Amino acid sequence: MPELPEAERARQQLDRVLGREIVAVDDSDGYVCRPHAPGEIAAGLVGHRFVAAHRRGKFLWVETDGGPELGLHLGMAGRIAVDEEASPRNWDRFAVDFAGGGRMALRDKRRLGRAVLAPDFSHVGPDAAEVGREEFRRRFARSGMPLKARLLDQGVVAGVGNLLADEVLWRARMSPRRPSDDLSTEELDALRRAIRAAVRDAIRLGGAHTGHLNPQRVAGGRCPRDRTPLERATIGGRTTYWCPVCQA
DNA sequence: AGGTCTGTTCAGCT
DNA sequence: TAGCTGAACAGACC
Numbered sequence: 635m636p637e638l639p640e641a642e643r644a645r646q647q648l649d650r651v652l653g654r655e656i657v658a659v660d661d662s663d664g665y666v667c668r669p670h671a672p673g674e675i676a677a678g679l680v681g682h683r684f685v686a687a688h689r690r691g692k693f694l695w696v697e698t699d700g701g702p703e704l705g706l707h708l709g710m711a712g713r714i715a716v717d718e719e720a721s722p723r724n725w726d727r728f729a730v731d732f733a734g735g736g737r738m739a740l741r742d743k744r745r746l747g748r749a750v751l752a753p754d755f756s757h758v759g760p761d762a763a764e765v766g767r768e769e770f771r772r773r774f775a776r777s778g779m780p781l782k783a784r785l786l787d788q789g790v791v792a793g794v795g796n797l798l799a800d801e802v803l804w805r806a807r808m809s810p811r812r813p814s815d816d817l818s819t820e821e822l823d824a825l826r827r828a829i830r831a832a833v834r835d836a837i838r839l840g841g842a843h844t845g846h847l848n849p850q851r852v853a854g855g856r857c858p859r860d861r862t863p864l865e866r867a868t869i870g871g872r873t874t875y876w877c878p879v880c881q882a
Numbered sequence: 883a884g885g886t887c888t889g890t891t892c893a894g895c896t
Numbered sequence: 897t898a899g900c901t902g903a904a905c906a907g908a909c910c
Contacts, residue, residue, distance in 0.1 A: 636889095665905080692890085710889045711907080745905050746890065779899065788891080796889060871901075872889070 636708040637842035638793030641692040644714040648687035654732035666727040691792020705753025709746030762793035763833040770826040782810035783870025801845035
């Protein structure tokens with residue numbers, strides 16, 4: 635389940651194909667490549683070269699030399715495979731072939747990933763690891779949604795998924811149910827620091843599953859701080875674990 | 883073997 | 897319009 639750390643690893647994979655000439659594109663999966671008709675993405679890319687790979691939150695995009703940008707999203711189970719053998723069961727939902735035989739593929743069992751030409755990121759918030767203090771204060775507290783739901787909204791701050799959200803709230807010692815417009819300026823700053831620390835650690839340690847709380851996100855799980863049995867509920871539409879004592 | 887769960891995004895509803 | 901619900905995907909797991 636890719637979150638920001640996994641998306642960053644994917645971006646680093648895309649760095650490996652910069653400069654290569656695109657000779658063919660498989661955009662035949664009409665669901666992953668929606669709203670494009672088969673052949674549309676290919677027509678936009680063939681003959682060009684990728685020149686830079688970018689990421690904001692979980693959204694990836696690749697610049698080309700004068701052609702349109704290619705947007706990529708890993709969905710829930712996707713990854714970027716560079717110069718790997720084609721997968722035996724057709725899990726390559728989108729692929730680009732380069733001159734000389736190299737290949738870049740969006741490998742995604744679930745088909746929840748996306749490939750799109752000229753992606754629009756106007757509705758995507760600033761990257762969770764980069765967002766500044768003033769901007770975070772301004773954006774985050776504009777709604778009374780529960781903290782958990784607000785963290786998951788990629789239009790507010792981009793890159794926090796379900797596991798990372800629980801980790802952030804545990805670090806910040808805040809209840810996932812608390813209304814977001816209830817936080818003081820000091821608490822908003824503390825929440826932002828928890829986001830940046832959790833994201834930074836997750837990137838360093840290799841993924842969103844590496845947090846302190848994550849091993850306890852199971853039946854019978856306990857708070858890593860005070861050993862209290864964790865609460866479990868659906869908040870913001872997602873399974874949420876938290877400590878009822880230290881996250882009051 | 884069938885039912886439930888998984889997570890993200892988006893459409894559609896109130 | 898803010899906020900919630902369910903659809904979409906298809907495999908993992910019990």
